[in-house]
Amino acid sequence: MNSVVSCRGIVNSPHVVCPLNSLQRRFWWGELPRGEFNSYQECITCFQVNMAAPSALQLCILFGVFPLIICDGAKLSPPNIVILFADDLGFGDLETYGHPTSVTPNLNQLSASGLQFMQFYVASSVCSPSRAALLTGRYQTRSGVWPGVFIPDSTGGLQHNEVTIADMLKPLNYSTAIIGKWHLGVGQNGEYLPTNQGFDEYYGIPYSHDMCPCPVCFYPHDHCFNDCDPEYASCPLFHNGTIVEQPTDLLTLEQRYTNHARNYIATNAKSRRPFFLYYAYQHTHHPQFASKAFRNSTSRGTFGDSLAELDWSIGQVVQQLKDSGVADKTFVFFTADNGPSILNQNRGGSAGLLKCGKGTTYEGGQRVPAIALWPGKIQPGRTRELASSLDLLPTIANLTGAPLPAGKVLDGVDMSEILFHNRPSQRETFIYYPENPNPTLGIFAVRYKQYKAHYFTRGNKLSGSTNRDHDCRDSAKLTPHDPPLLFNLDQDPGERYDLSADPKYKSLLEKIAAIKGSFEAGMTWGRSQINGTNPSVEPCCSPGCSPFPACCRCKGSGINFIPV
Numbered sequence: 001m002n003s004v005v006s007c008r009g010i011v012n013s014p015h016v017v018c019p020l021n022s023l024q025r026r027f028w029w030g031e032l033p034r035g036e037f038n039s040y041q042e043c044i045t046c047f048q049v050n051m052a053a054p055s056a057l058q059l060c061i062l063f064g065v066f067p068l069i070i071c072d073g074a075k076l077s078p079p080n081i082v083i084l085f086a087d088d089l090g091f092g093d094l095e096t097y098g099h100p101t102s103v104t105p106n107l108n109q110l111s112a113s114g115l116q117f118m119q120f121y122v123a124s125s126v127c128s129p130s131r132a133a134l135l136t137g138r139y140q141t142r143s144g145v146w147p148g149v150f151i152p153d154s155t156g157g158l159q160h161n162e163v164t165i166a167d168m169l170k171p172l173n174y175s176t177a178i179i180g181k182w183h184l185g186v187g188q189n190g191e192y193l194p195t196n197q198g199f200d201e202y203y204g205i206p207y208s209h210d211m212c213p214c215p216v217c218f219y220p221h222d223h224c225f226n227d228c229d230p231e232y233a234s235c236p237l238f239h240n241g242t243i244v245e246q247p248t249d250l251l252t253l254e255q256r257y258t259n260h261a262r263n264y265i266a267t268n269a270k271s272r273r274p275f276f277l278y279y280a281y282q283h284t285h286h287p288q289f290a291s292k293a294f295r296n297s298t299s300r301g302t303f304g305d306s307l308a309e310l311d312w313s314i315g316q317v318v319q320q321l322k323d324s325g326v327a328d329k330t331f332v333f334f335t336a337d338n339g340p341s342i343l344n345q346n347r348g349g350s351a352g353l354l355k356c357g358k359g360t361t362y363e364g365g366q367r368v369p370a371i372a373l374w375p376g377k378i379q380p381g382r383t384r385e386l387a388s389s390l391d392l393l394p395t396i397a398n399l400t401g402a403p404l405p406a407g408k409v410l411d412g413v414d415m416s417e418i419l420f421h422n423r424p425s426q427r428e429t430f431i432y433y434p435e436n437p438n439p440t441l442g443i444f445a446v447r448y449k450q451y452k453a454h455y456f457t458r459g460n461k462l463s464g465s466t467n468r469d470h471d472c473r474d475s476a477k478l479t480p481h482d483p484p485l486l487f488n489l490d491q492d493p494g495e496r497y498d499l500s501a502d503p504k505y506k507s508l509l510e511k512i513a514a515i516k517g518s519f520e521a522g523m524t525w526g527r528s529q530i531n532g533t534n535p536s537v538e539p540c541c542s543p544g545c546s547p548f549p550a551c552c553r554c555k556g557s558g559i560n561f562i563p564v
């Protein structure tokens, strides 16, 4: 007996027959595959790609071995997930995005083997909210990770009732780990650390390495741009909930992070357990550091050296996936948390031809590099389809078969159409909130297809007090726009030529206003978790903390430290 079904993503296909017998249909549960199939093999392919890893039991039932489950569990297990997340890396910083002096052979290879996104957005132009949005698939305004970022003595953190990708995958027996920068709160007794947010293991510095009492610079014999220690960050290095080193030796940090990642991959691959690795690099955030092997290795200075070490590490991770025999069972996604810190000039990254950078809702603040890799599944190439870090959670849910978080409003959409079918994105819009949002002002800008409307603009010190573009400077105060500034990003990615006065765009502006109004009507602002501070929660300054950061004494804390 045959069943008429249709395949997800195949639009306008009249129908097709997927051969299911009555027993198979009786024991199938959940959504039936929809698609156009000429053979069993096509049907299998549809399942593997579109159904995103149905369980072994489901496949066995469908393809006729039920009730004897003799399928190869390794082949049918859901894919491993690896997210590689750079820090403050701009749209123009990689060779593969056009930078003339960066040295990134491994990212070049990643791009050549994978799908490179040209219009990929993060949900915020600063660290903590961007990370919250990636891990939850929800705007930071919902999860309460606003305004700004957590600092070491913040009392708050990502709330436990938020569902991270790690939380989502745990019921599927995934092993979950984060290496590197967490930046979603520590709290009293480490209550907000990753091991309380769905991750089995954590190894890293829980915030930016310039936030600790002793700021660091790089290269002992170079000019120090701030008061600094040349080789250490006084930040604590955590393994799970325990501080294992303080200050942290930056010269060996990336090597250790990378070894940890390689061992994690090898161990889980050997045990055939699916894993989720979230590797959130300290690179290339200011102040840049690198191990001795990468010092002065590029003509791009400290930023280039830091980027070169990041690139090396990514090559190591990809190589380990190959060495462990799981490269074709692993979905790898590389991106960055926000645009470049132009404040730091040539030590702060590049947005390429995009306008401004970190801390702003201009393109340079939130459009970042992104590359997806899954050998045999994702065809190499470039895409101009619109996508966001918000989309990773629903995409991973689809790939793994994990149920979406119950009772949560998601702002992401599944990217599978872009990744696997070279079809248009489900996403036509993108909403821009400022780095320091509040419910009174709300949305700053809206992208709809190739158009972007700015309702408010504001410069930011992170985009440079001396930036030649005065719109980016901190001196560019909050400015409302009515009608909103309107740019065609396909023609004008640098946001230079305002179209709003042209009457032919009147109906477009009305359409965008309706999108904005509808989104704001559906936005329930989560209670802010970033407002409270208490020095007693700062790990490195807590009484009795061991090892205590001997490089300096704590007085004040975090970014407001007072060096003594």
Ligand SMILES: [Ca+2]
Pocket: 087, 088, 126, 127, 285, 337, 338
């Ligand atoms: Ca960042």
